[in-house]
Amino acid sequence: MSEKQIRQETSENDGFENKNSGLWTQNLTVGYDRIPLIRDVELHVHPGEILTLIGPNGSGKSTILKTITKQLSKIAGTIYVEGTPADKLKDSEISKQLSMVMTERLRTELMTGREVVASGRYPYTGKLGILSEEDWKKVDEAIELVNAKEVAEQDFRRISDGQRQRLMLARAICQDTQILVLDEPTSYLDMGFKLDILANIRRLAREKNIAIIMSLHELDLVSKISDTVACVKGDKIDRIGTPEEIFTGDYIQKLYGVDEMSFDPVTGQVFLHVEKKAPEVFVIGGGGSGIAVYQKLQRKQIPFAAGILQENDVEFAAARALGSEVVSEKAFSSIGMDKVEKAKQLIDSCHSCICAVDEFGPQNEACLNLKEYAQEKGKLMYSV
Numbered sequence: 318m319s320e321k322q323i324r325q326e327t328s329e330n331d332g333f334e335n336k337n338s339g340l341w342t343q344n345l346t347v348g349y350d351r352i353p354l355i356r357d358v359e360l361h362v363h364p365g366e367i368l369t370l371i372g373p374n375g376s377g378k379s380t381i382l383k384t385i386t387k388q389l390s391k392i393a394g395t396i397y398v399e400g401t402p403a404d405k406l407k408d409s410e411i412s413k414q415l416s417m418v419m420t421e422r423l424r425t426e427l428m429t430g431r432e433v434v435a436s437g438r439y440p441y442t443g444k445l446g447i448l449s450e451e452d453w454k455k456v457d458e459a460i461e462l463v464n465a466k467e468v469a470e471q472d473f474r475r476i477s478d479g480q481r482q483r484l485m486l487a488r489a490i491c492q493d494t495q496i497l498v499l500d501e502p503t504s505y506l507d508m509g510f511k512l513d514i515l516a517n518i519r520r521l522a523r524e525k526n527i528a529i530i531m532s533l534h535e536l537d538l539v540s541k542i543s544d545t546v547a548c549v550k551g552d553k554i555d556r557i558g559t560p561e562e563i564f565t566g567d568y569i570q571k572l573y574g575v576d577e578m579s580f581d582p583v584t585g586q587v588f589l590h591v592e593k594k595a596p597e598v599f600v601i602g603g604g605g606s607g608i609a610v611y612q613k614l615q616r617k618q619i620p621f622a623a624g625i626l627q628e629n630d631v632e633f634a635a636a637r638a639l640g641s642e643v644v645s646e647k648a649f650s651s652i653g654m655d656k657v658e659k660a661k662q663l664i665d666s667c668h669s670c671i672c673a674v675d676e677f678g679p680q681n682e683a684c685l686n687l688k689e690y691a692q693e694k695g696k697l698m699y700s701v
């Protein structure tokens with residue numbers, strides 16, 4: 318860790334905020350046609366860190382980002398770029414300090430991907446826009462970083478959305494600024510590129526000490542990449558904190574207006590809404606063994622009960638979300654006889670029982686007991 322990073326981390330720990338670095342917004346109000354959409358936006362993105370905006374569609378994430386990058390006029394407040402109010406900076410000065418991924422305003426007729434990326438170097442070239450060898454080196458490094466070498470020489474308009482997105486990110490990266498603004502940088506990318514680009518963004522922040530502010534819809538990735546998460550809801554930033562402070566309890570579910578069980582804040586898993594009906598099948602699961610069975614039953618719309626799961630079991634959230642009933646025991650406690658009885662009653666009321674568990678030991682003896690019970694009753698099945 319560099320000395321600068323250590324200083325930065327310790328400065329956070331003692332609560333000291335350095336307004337002269339990164340990006341800072343104070344009492345910022347954003348909106349359209351002078352009508353406020355989000356008020357009092359107070360964000361600070363430190364060098365080397367990533368702040369991610371999350372929130373439902375239309376909540377105002379892009380509006381905040383567009384205002385920060387001056388594509389949209391602010392209604393009130395101040396945006397500090399590396400300590401200086403953005404109003405006092407010329408566009409040419411801002412573009413040396415702050416870069417953004419944008420697609421709308423760019424004219425890309427007859428341009429190759431590499432040329433589009435190279436336009437990110439224009440703030441550093443003279444009026445004729447001639448790039449030096451050093452500029453082209455930065456262009457090619459950025460293209461390499463986003464894994465877009467194979468499409469760099471193609472017509473920018475004739476490549477896929479995902480390839481275009483990677484090149485636009487390269488364009489922002491080679492602009493070589495201290496602040497990077499990204500609006501949904503992974504929306505068109507497949508899973509492999511999503512992970513790759515986000516890992517690169519993370520590395521870029523840490524290694525080059527860049528302050529990054531972005532919006533993301535992939536909640537499972539937000540907590541892995543962000544230092545700070547700001548939640549946009551209604552006419553304000555509803556909550557701001559570390560991923561651990563945001564992804565807890567039922568906050569995210571409330572932010573997005575979904576059922577509490579539709580999302581597991583610990584793993585980031587999402588579950589389709591299920592109508593809770595009287596269970597027809599009892600699933601003996603545990604340790605992740607039951608998940609595939611729950612999903613199959615859900616796809617077939619067969620209501621089920623599950624058990625006996627400890628509340629810290631990896632499949633507890635899935636069972637709770639997809640099952641009509643779950644017999645569970647507190648984490649790290651031995652399974653009580655009352656829970657075994659409850660599970661047996663449910664087996665009695667179901668027409669069949671599926672045992673997803675392959676191996677039994679002292680920790681899941683109660684489940685072995687249930688399997689034997691189901692067998693005695695002639696209800697044991699091995700697959701859906």
Ligand SMILES: Nc1ncnc2c1ncn2[C@@H]1O[C@H](COP(=O)(O)OP(=O)(O)OP(=O)(O)O)[C@@H](O)[C@H]1O
Pocket residue numbers: 349354372373374375376377378379380381
């Ligand atoms: N040019 C515009 N003029 C007026 N209103 C606009 C304009 N662009 C967006 N809006 C409105 O501003 C609100 C916020 O839009 P914004 O694009 O910032 O949301 P978002 O959080 O980025 O959404 P998404 O997750 O769907 O990308 C929406 O109600 C939208 O309809």
